[in-house]
Amino acid sequence: MASLFKKLFGKKAEADPLLNVPSIMGLRLQGSFEIDPLLIKLSAAELVASQCASTQIIKAAGLVDLDGTWVYRFYTDDDAFLQVIAEGGKSEEHVVDVKLFHFHDTQDISSKAIWNRLLDEEIGSATYDLEGHTYDRVWTATGAYHNPVHMAEKTYDEDGDFSVTDQFTMLFERPISGGRTESLFLSAEEKEEQSGNLGRCLVISTGITLSPAQLTIHG
Numbered sequence: 001m002a003s004l005f006k007k008l009f010g011k012k013a014e015a016d017p018l019l020n021v022p023s024i025m026g027l028r029l030q031g032s033f034e035i036d037p038l039l040i041k042l043s044a045a046e047l048v049a050s051q052c053a054s055t056q057i058i059k060a061a062g063l064v065d066l067d068g069t070w071v072y073r074f075y076t077d078d079d080a081f082l083q084v085i086a087e088g089g090k091s092e093e094h095v096v097d098v099k100l101f102h103f104h105d106t107q108d109i110s111s112k113a114i115w116n117r118l119l120d121e122e123i124g125s126a127t128y129d130l131e132g133h134t135y136d137r138v139w140t141a142t143g144a145y146h147n148p149v150h151m152a153e154k155t156y157d158e159d160g161d162f163s164v165t166d167q168f169t170m171l172f173e174r175p176i177s178g179g180r181t182e183s184l185f186l187s188a189e190e191k192e193e194q195s196g197n198l199g200r201c202l203v204i205s206t207g208i209t210l211s212p213a214q215l216t217i218h219g
Contacts, residue, residue, distance in 0.1 A: 021156045022063035024084055025092045026217040027074050029061045030158060033082065035100065036214040046176045048131050048206040049102035053078040062155035064167075071151065079103050083207075098215065101185055101207030104130070109200035115188070118202060123148045123170050123186050130204065135172035135184040146170065148188060166190045183207045 021029045037054045044052070056076035064071035072084040080102045086094040109115045124146035128135045139146055148168035156162045172184040187203045 021160065022061045022072050024072050024086060024090060025095060026219050027058065027061075027072070027082065027084065028219065029058055029074075029156060032057045032218045033074075034216040034218070035210070036216075039208075039210075039214050042178065043176065043180065043208060047182055047208065048104060048133065049080075052080070052100075052102065056080060056082070058082075060155055060157050062153045064151040064153045066151070071153075073153065073155070075155075081205075098210045098212075099183055099207045100210055101183070101205040103203065103205050105204045107202045107204070109188070109202060115190075115200050118188055119148055119168055121145075123168065123188055123202075128170075128172050128184060128186065130184060130206070133174055133182075135174045135182075138171040138173055138183075148186075151187075163191070180208065183209070 023029075027033065032055060034055050035052065040052050040054060056078045058074045059077055060075040062073040062075070064073075068088060070086045070090055072086070074082045074084075076082065080100060083097075083099045083101060084095055085097040087096050088094050109118065124137070124141070126137050126144060128137070137146060139149065141147075148170050151167040151169055153165050153167055154162050155165065166189065168188040168190075170186045172186070173181040174184070176182050183206065185205045185207065187205070188200070189203055190198055190200050193199045
């Protein structure tokens with residue numbers, strides 16, 4: 001009888017693999033957004049990122065839960081990610097910050113000693129130099145050094161598959177013209193590989209803060 005019903009009505013519908021993928025402000029996996037071309041034109045000469053596409057397609061989406069604060073990341077086809085921070089809730093009304101980051105460099109960490117030195121002595125310093133620019137640490141600490149902030153990001157791809165990455169992070173910025181700033185985001189990342197070993201790297205990204213008027217979201 002069971003096989004008869006199966007022939008008549010087909011298989012039970014499978015759950016949508018993208019159902020639980022992070023989404024906010026209309027931003028979603030396989031969607032897209034546009035950056036104000038005027039902002040790109042005015043800022044391009046001052047930014048470390050050499051190019052920025054005005055239209056970007058979202059290829060992966062990640063979420064970090066920081067106990068009352070949520071960090072959404074939408075990874076695009078422009079080697080970039082749009083980061084949205086929400087506090088006190090996951091609705092658009094809870095959004096407190098939106099930044100567009102471009103990946104600058106990824107450095108493999110070859111030993112535990114280098115990894116420990118990065119976390120204990122380098123990533124949380126008061127300043128960080130990149131491409132001839134000096135960035136000041138945004139997050140404050142009682143001492144001269146700030147321990148990196150741990151984030152566990154669950155990241156989904158276009159098939160709905162996900163992975164979890166431990167990230168030890170720090171945020172810096174430097175002033176540019178027009179009262180704007182360029183941000184520098186450091187993320188020392190640790191992820192278990194298929195072999196069972198831990199893969200470690202330092203991901204360096206630079207970005208700018210966006211206002212609602214500078215961002216157009218397409219569902």
